[in-house]
Each structure stands twice: as structure tokens, then as C-alpha cells.
Amino acid sequence: MKETESVSRRKFIGTSAIAGAAASFPYVARGEALQSDTIRVAAIGLGGRGTGAITQILDAPMDLEKNKNLRCKTKLVAIADAFPEKSANKIAAMKKKYGEDRIDVEGRIFGGLDGYKQAINEDVDMVVIATPPGFKPQQFEYAINQGKKVFMEKPVASDVTGIRRVLASAKKAKEKGLTVGIGLQRRHEERYIDCVKQLQDGVIGDINMLRVYWNGNSIWHRGKQPGMTEMEYQVNNWYHFTWASGDQICEQHIHNLDAGCWIKGMYPIKANGMGGSEMRMGGDRKLSQIFDHTFVEYTFPDGTKMFSQGRHLKGGWSHVAEYAHGSKGTCKVASHIEPFAGDPIRIRGAGGGHYQEQKDLIEALHKGEYYNEAEYGAMSTFTAILGREACYSGKEIIADDLMKKGRDYAPGIDDYTWDSAPPVAPDEKGEYPVPAPGVYRPFA
The missing domain is CATH 3.40.50.720 (NAD(P)-binding Rossmann-like Domain)
Known part of the structure; x- marks a missing residue:
């Protein structure tokens, strides 16, 4: 190379x-x-x-x-x-x-x-x-x-x-x-900066598809300590509650989604997706309400698609990466470029972002x-939220509609104290609500 x-x-x-x-x-x-x-x-x-x-x-x-x-x-x-x-x-x-x-x-x-x-x-x-x-x-x-x-x-x-x-x-x-x-x-790593510049300069021609992944292992959970209020418990286990974490697609997969949007120089206008909670905490809904897998098809304003996989699964395929496909070649972002004609190009530069x-x-x-x-931080986070709401609802979500009418997951959050009732509560079985595609409503 x-x-x-x-x-x-x-x-x-x-x-x-x-x-x-x-x-x-x-x-x-x-x-x-x-x-x-x-x-x-x-x-x-x-x-x-x-x-x-x-x-x-x-x-x-x-x-x-x-x-x-x-x-x-x-x-x-x-x-x-x-x-x-x-x-x-x-x-x-x-x-x-x-x-x-x-x-x-x-x-x-x-x-x-x-x-x-x-x-x-x-x-x-x-x-x-x-x-x-x-x-x-x-x-x-x-x-x-x-x-x-x-x-x-x-x-x-x-x-x-x-x-x-x-x-x-x-x-x-x-x-x-x-x-x-x-x-x-x-966005601060030499290898990403160098690679994105080459892609935007047309090294693989017109980019017509992106694939992004954050497939990893299971995550931590902290038990409820004696004397904790429900709010203390949820804040201490914030990753497992959508109002606090935004789900895995926001908390971790945002990095890959951000890279895709950076490469395109734009944000998706709509998304559809699927997902669920099958193996999260062994299927115990008393411990978590977020999904353990998501798949999203994003559409950019020029019609380009970005396909997203996010997952937590112990023993499954772990893969965290981004790929670009163009009219003149392909690229594993921040790693190497493979033109259809010519030698592969190794991306140089340090990591350590x-x-x-x-x-x-x-x-x-x-x-x-x-x-x-702050703006691209907000818009890349919004891209993750757009994908989450598509997966939670099982519907195609238009970005503009979501920005105008999206749900407030934690109303009154500025005034929360340890004695406040959290935005979600366990039912009579002690289980937390998990969004049901086809039933969940993404708009306020």
C-alpha cells in the first residue's frame, strides 16, 4: 500500500x-x-x-x-x-x-x-x-x-x-x-482527518453508500443499594434508561454515525429501522428498558443510504468501524482505500483522538x-435519536417532523431531586417498559 x-x-x-x-x-x-x-x-x-x-x-x-x-x-x-x-x-x-x-x-x-x-x-x-x-x-x-x-x-x-x-x-x-x-x-484523529479529506476530494468517486457498525459486548449494571430512591437507582444505572442515556445507538454508536455524516457533509432526512431487546440482561426487564440491537436505513438529501448496525451481545460478532462505497472504489474509513483501478492506499496518521x-x-x-x-455534536446526536425512534416505532421517520414534534423523555428534568419520581417506573411485576415496534409513538 x-x-x-x-x-x-x-x-x-x-x-x-x-x-x-x-x-x-x-x-x-x-x-x-x-x-x-x-x-x-x-x-x-x-x-x-x-x-x-x-x-x-x-x-x-x-x-x-x-x-x-x-x-x-x-x-x-x-x-x-x-x-x-x-x-x-x-x-x-x-x-x-x-x-x-x-x-x-x-x-x-x-x-x-x-x-x-x-x-x-x-x-x-x-x-x-x-x-x-x-x-x-x-x-x-x-x-x-x-x-x-x-x-x-x-x-x-x-x-x-x-x-x-x-x-x-x-x-x-x-x-x-x-x-x-x-x-x-x-474528528481530531489524523487518520480520520486524512481519510475524510480524500473521500470528500473524490478518491473513490461519488459516494453512494455507507455502512457503520458498533457491535460490542454486554455492558455494566449496578444493583440497587439499600436506601436508594428509585431516582437514585436509575441515575446510578443511567445507561439502561432511555431518558438518561438515549439507548446504545446514542451513547456509543453515535461515533460511527457522526463519521458517516462528516463524510457526506450532510445529515439524513429520514430513517426506518428495526430492533428489540432479546438478550439484554438475560431478558430481565426488571433491570433494563433499552434495546440490545438496532438496524437503521438512513437516507441523505441526495438519496445516498447509510446502513447502521448497533448491538450489545455477549459472544456475538464484535465490530466497530465505518465503510464508504463509491463509484470508483471502496474504503474502510481511517484504515485503507481500495480503488477499483490502482493500488490500495493506506491511510496514514495517528489515532488517540x-x-x-x-x-x-x-x-x-x-x-x-x-x-x-456544538452544532455538529447536536446534529449527530439527533441522527442517533432519529434512528432510535425509527427502531422503537417500526416506522419511517422524517427528520424534520421529529425535530418539530419529537418526544420529551424527561419533562421537568431541571427540577429533579433524589425524591422525584423518574420519567419511567416499574410495573407491578417490577419490570420497566420496553418500546414495542408498531405500538410505540415517536411524536409528542
């Missing part, structure tokens, strides 16, 4: 990755300047991904100073987590690695469902939001209203109401010049550069 010249990461992120994905927020030369060389960070959600993001944010300045002569610092100064007692060991480990001067959170660790407000209100420059998707829209909105820069993990919402809220906050962030990073890390996205964000903040990834 021959290798090709890679494209500038910053240049491509700033143009094709945003403007080319139908976003209305182009790259802007200057953003709001930092007041010092130290970025003070608040972490909202210190689970696995939240801890990972914070670690990468703390590590990034070392590489930037070494490779780009950019002197900068990052410091964790506040934490909010629904269950703050779980954070103790993680905080101790970070203090041991980075020192107490960079992990300075004493007296600024907040719990409960509204602790994010207290953390954001602290003297911080940037907020890292890594909570369950259902809670992100109001947390993002609050951070932007308080004038904070934001890094928010994907997906950015679990329902259409949340998507509309994120889009409104994204617009406000643009008006304020507040940089927003979204955890769709493929989780780390690279933080390096790009920290560098932009210190240079006073601005970018806003």
Missing part, C-alpha cells in the same frame, strides 16, 4: 469538519482571551469518561510546551458529581500523579443533581461536562449562560427537546465567543482561537 500526505489537523478541523458538516458556525480567528496562562477547570461528572477527559486535559500542556513552545497550565479546581463519594479514590490518585497544586478541589466538591451549578459558579475558565446525556442540555445551557468555555462529551442529549436546547445554547456560545469542544474524537481533542482545545484557548463544535 502507498501512503499519502496528511493534511493539517487544525486547518481541516477549522473548515471541513465544521462547515462541511452542514454547521452554521464557521471557524473564527479570535475568541475570548484567557486572563492568565492557567486554565481553571470544573469537572461535571467524574465517572470513567469524565476522569479520562480531566486526565487528558491535565496532560495536554506538557506536550504543547514541548512540541509547540506554548507555555500553559491546567488545574482542576471544582467537581460536581451526583454521587461525590465515588470520587474520593479518583481524586486521591490524581493528586498523587499531578500534585495538590493542580488538583485543588478542597471545599469545592458538590453532590446531587443540582451540584453542577455550584461547581460552574466557582472561579473557573472551562467546564467539562461528562454526565449522562439526559442531563447535559441544562448543564451546557447553564455553563454558557455563566460565560464559561465548555468541553462536553457525546452524546449531548437523549431526546429532541434536549437537542433544541443545545442548539440554542450553541448559538449563544457563538455570540459570546465561547469555545465549545464536543467528545466526538474521530481522546487525547488529541483536548490538546486542540487547550491550544486554541491559549492562543485565543475559537471554534464551536
Whole structure:
């Protein structure tokens, strides 16, 4: 295989990755300047991904100073987590690695469902939001209203109401010049950037079909602890409730769907699909209400189809990848291109997107550069929701209709407390409702 010249990461992120994905927020030369060389960070959600993001944010300045002569610092100064007692060991480990001067959170660790407000209100420059998707829209909105820069993990919402809220906050962030990073890390990986550019430049001709996969193993479940309210139980097991996670197609498969939309430079206008919950938690509906398999046929405005597989199945075929098929060849995205005529082309460039996205964000903040990834984060999340609603209902769903009339999965979520009744409840058998295709209604 021959290798090709890679494209500038910053240049491509700033143009094709945003403007080319139908976003209305182009790259802007200057953003709001930092007041010092130290970025003070608040972490909202210190689970696995939240801890990972914070670690990468703390590590990034070392590489930037070494490779780009950019002197900068990052410091964790506040934490909010629904269950703050779980954070103790993680905080101790970070203090041991980075020192107490960079992990300075004493007296600024907040719990409960509204602790994010207290953390954001602290003297911080940037907020890292890594909570369950259902809670992100109001947390993002609050951070932007308080004038904070934001890094928010994907997906950015679990329902259409949340998507509309994120889009409104994204617009406000643009008006304020507040940089927003979204955890769709493929868009920051050299191998993806290089490959997508070649595909958009026509290396395999007109792209007429995409295939995307996130087929994996089973996922975690935490039992109900003594004394827990139903709300505490569901938040602690958030992945298993659609109002909190958006289902597997949103929580994990969004990466592959986002890559497909990025390649096409557009979003689907409709979708039909099928799916169900057969093997999830051994078929025990007392533990989970989400699907364990989905299949979606998306249609783009130009008629191109994108076929999507998402699954959790222990012992099944595991495969996480994206493929493009064109008039002049095929491509396994970020791996290799196979023209119908000529030699295969190996895609060059590093992976490591989780780390690279933080390096790009920290560098932009210190240079006073601005970018806003919130719109494509919202629209790729909406694409996942579109597919989910097609699978849940068994119907063909028009994207515009869903954006206007999609269900609100967690009405009144801003006011939830541990004593609130969750949006779903178990029946007299202790079983949670699982959407039934042909019966489920996707619109409010």
C-alpha cells in the first residue's frame, strides 16, 4: 500500500469538519482571551469518561510546551458529581500523579443533581461536562449562560427537546465567543482527518453508500443499594434508561454515525429501522428498558443510504468501524482505500483522538482561537435519536417532523431531586417498559 500526505489537523478541523458538516458556525480567528496562562477547570461528572477527559486535559500542556513552545497550565479546581463519594479514590490518585497544586478541589466538591451549578459558579475558565446525556442540555445551557468555555462529551442529549436546547445554547456560545469542544474524537484523529479529506476530494468517486457498525459486548449494571430512591437507582444505572442515556445507538454508536455524516457533509432526512431487546440482561426487564440491537436505513438529501448496525451481545460478532462505497472504489474509513483501478492506499496518521481533542482545545484557548463544535455534536446526536425512534416505532421517520414534534423523555428534568419520581417506573411485576415496534409513538 502507498501512503499519502496528511493534511493539517487544525486547518481541516477549522473548515471541513465544521462547515462541511452542514454547521452554521464557521471557524473564527479570535475568541475570548484567557486572563492568565492557567486554565481553571470544573469537572461535571467524574465517572470513567469524565476522569479520562480531566486526565487528558491535565496532560495536554506538557506536550504543547514541548512540541509547540506554548507555555500553559491546567488545574482542576471544582467537581460536581451526583454521587461525590465515588470520587474520593479518583481524586486521591490524581493528586498523587499531578500534585495538590493542580488538583485543588478542597471545599469545592458538590453532590446531587443540582451540584453542577455550584461547581460552574466557582472561579473557573472551562467546564467539562461528562454526565449522562439526559442531563447535559441544562448543564451546557447553564455553563454558557455563566460565560464559561465548555468541553462536553457525546452524546449531548437523549431526546429532541434536549437537542433544541443545545442548539440554542450553541448559538449563544457563538455570540459570546465561547469555545465549545464536543467528545466526538474521530474528528481530531489524523487518520480520520486524512481519510475524510480524500473521500470528500473524490478518491473513490461519488459516494453512494455507507455502512457503520458498533457491535460490542454486554455492558455494566449496578444493583440497587439499600436506601436508594428509585431516582437514585436509575441515575446510578443511567445507561439502561432511555431518558438518561438515549439507548446504545446514542451513547456509543453515535461515533460511527457522526463519521458517516462528516463524510457526506450532510445529515439524513429520514430513517426506518428495526430492533428489540432479546438478550439484554438475560431478558430481565426488571433491570433494563433499552434495546440490545438496532438496524437503521438512513437516507441523505441526495438519496445516498447509510446502513447502521448497533448491538450489545455477549459472544456475538464484535465490530466497530465505518465503510464508504463509491463509484470508483471502496474504503474502510481511517484504515485503507481500495480503488477499483490502482493500488490500495493506506491511510496514514495517528489515532488517540481522546487525547488529541483536548490538546486542540487547550491550544486554541491559549492562543485565543475559537471554534464551536456544538452544532455538529447536536446534529449527530439527533441522527442517533432519529434512528432510535425509527427502531422503537417500526416506522419511517422524517427528520424534520421529529425535530418539530419529537418526544420529551424527561419533562421537568431541571427540577429533579433524589425524591422525584423518574420519567419511567416499574410495573407491578417490577419490570420497566420496553418500546414495542408498531405500538410505540415517536411524536409528542
